[in-house]
Amino acid sequence: MRTGMGPAPRERRTGPRGYHRARLAGTTPGAYTPAAALRPTMPPRLASALAAVVLAATLAGPVRADFVFGDYVFTQVHVxxxxxxxxxxxxxGRLFTTELITGRVRVYADTSTAAPSSVWAELPVRWGDGERGLVGLALHPQFADSPYVYVFYHPAGTDFGRIARLRDAGGVGVDFAVIRDSLPGSEAVHHGGRLEFGPDGMLYVTRGDQGDWQLSPLTTGTEGRILRLTPMGRPAPGNAFGPGNPSYAIGMRNPFGLCFDAATGRGYFTDNGPNCTDEVNVLFHGANYGWQPLWTCDAVPEGTIPPLFTFTPTVAPTGCTVYRGARLPALHGSLFFGxxxxxxxxxxxxxAVDPWASGPxxxxxxxxxxxxxxxxxGPDDLLWLSGGAGIYKIRPFEVVNAAPGAAAGAPLAVAPNPSRRAVTFALGGRAADRLEVLDVTGRRVRAWDGPLAGEVRWDGRDGAGAEARPGVYFARAWRGxxxxTRSFVRLGP
Known part of the structure; x- marks a missing residue:
């Protein structure tokens, strides 16, 4: 029985015809250089670097908050x-997040501003070695009627993983219940732990191989695969390997990203390779993805499903989403992963028809x-990301709050643009009642009261005399x- 994900594709056994080696658009196939080669990076294995990066993230100050790239603005929303x-x-519209180290589930009630979060729940977690902690998060697909939040974590003092759910009531989590317990976790690495509800209403769970690649190709067990469970944590009906078996697909090493396309119902997941061949895959019912004893780089063992794309050197692919929003139309129908x-x-x-025709x-x-x-x-149809130093979103580069016809009737010009130092605002032939400089969050950085005519020079400092950081800003002139409004860019030193 299939479960809405579609049939597995015809068997593809040879690498060159079966999958793409990861490469940037316009480069030579097989010659892809990941961003990791262009800047200092962590060691290639996700697990070995995790603890050090987490510690650095908790001690570090804010990174550069916003910058323009192409037609988009990358903005830091929360720190x-x-x-x-x-x-x-x-x-x-509330945003739920999970913290690896503290075991806290936080909620941001207002994501339109930099308003602080509140602690929604706190779970006692084991952390300090490898990939353990609070890892996965999913919301019930009928959240308005069934306000349940699902988490995957490693309880303090244990050697196993656990899936639990809590009910949202009064802005906090209540009615804690374990729905799947004692998932093997004695090894510090390769836990997986991503949660996602599929279009069939079932809960999908990624599971790493716990460092033992002999477990991944087995149809029994819970390691090196994706599980499919009911919302109560039981094996879902129609799974590939028989009644009572929670496994949906097998043959994985350490899948750390899982998402479904709302338009097609198709699932995608990322899998971390050893020192080569990180993978981006299409999820199929009953499929084997080839991680097994004596595996070699780029191998696609007979009878297994090849990846869509691979990375060598490794980049440690993480969470993913398929964008189907309206605010970023050029990106509609794209898979994004970190x-x-x-x-x-x-x-x-x-x-949408043949996933192997996707790309570049x-x-x-x-x-x-x-x-x-x-x-x-997000509910604003923008892309939202979590990283080692904050929460971010990607929005279109656009002029905001400009009245129709204002540019023609009362022109405002900004020069030089971009600029590293002072800028001049030319107000044209009509006096302004007020001139403001705003950052990308709408916060007022500097203001001048009128009447103002001719030109106003901004020295790049806010009202308190502190130098404004690099980023995108907006000059707004009020007249009657x-x-x-005009946008401009302030560069770094």
């Missing part, structure tokens, strides 16, 4: 003091957060209740 492994939005090693958000335009792969943006752990689509 939490912990390492955020996953983020999901509720239908009412990289732990080099902080890059990657993009793959998807083919591109390094969409380097986040400068040190890592990208998760990515999702009408605002004329």
């Amino acid at each position: 939490p003091d912990q390492f955020i492994t996953a983020l999901r939005f509720a239908p009412d 990289s732990y090693n080099d902080g890059t958000l990657y993009r793959v335009p998807l083919d 792969l591109e390094a969409f943006v380097v986040s400068e957060s040190g890592s990208v752990l998760d990515v999702t689509t 209740g009408t605002a004329d």
Whole structure:
């Protein structure tokens, strides 16, 4: 019995015909150089570097908050003091996040501002070695009627993983219940732990091989595979390997990203390789993805499903999403996934009919957060990311708050643009009642009261005399209740 994910493709046994080696658009096939080779990175294995990067993230100050790339603006929205492994939005617009070290589930009630979060729940977690902690997060697909939040974590003082759920009531988590317990976790690495509800309403769970590749190709057990469970944690009906078996697909090493396309129902996941061949895969019912004893780099063993794309050297691919929003139309229908090693958000335009016709792969943006752990689509139809140093979103580069016809009737000019030092605002022939400089969050950085005519020079400092940091800004001139706005870019020293 299939479960809405579609049939597995015809068998593909040879690498060159079966999959793409990861490469940037316009480069020579097989010659792809990941962003990791262009800047200092963590060691290639996700597990071995995790503890050090988490510690650095918790001690470091804010990184550069916003910058323009192409037609988009990368903006830091929140600067939490912990390492955020996953983020999901509720239908009412609240943002839920998980913290690896503290075991806290936090909620941001207002994501339109930099308002602080509140602790929604706190779980006693084991952390300090490898990949253990609070890792996975999912919200019930009928959250408005069934307000349950699901988490994957490693309880303190134990050697296993656990899936639990809590009910959202009054802004906190209540009615804690374990729905799947004692998932093998004696090894410090290769736990997986990503949670996602599929279009069939079932809960999908990624599981690493716990460092034992002999377990992955087995149809029994819970290691090196993706599980499919009911919302109560039981093996879902229709799984590939018989009644009572929780496994949906097998043959994986350490899958750390899982997402479904809302338009097609197709699932995708990322899998971390050893020192080669990180993978981006299409999820199929009953499929084997080839991780097994005596595996070699780029191997596609007979009878297994080849990846869509691979990375060598490794980048440690993480959380993913398929963008189907309206605010970023050029990105509609694209798969996005993060990289732990080099902080890059990657993009793959998807083919809705034949996933192997998807591509090309591109390094969409380097986040400068040190890592990208998760990515999702917000209720504002923008891309939201969690990284080692904060929560970010990607928005279109556009002029905001400009009244129709204002530019023609009362022109406002900014020069030089971009600029590293002072800028001049030319107000044209009509006096302004007020002139403001705003940052990308809408916060007023500097203001001058009128009447103002001719030109106003801004020295790059805010009202308190502190130098404004590099980023995107907006100059807004008010005349008789009408605002004329121009965007400009302030560069670093």
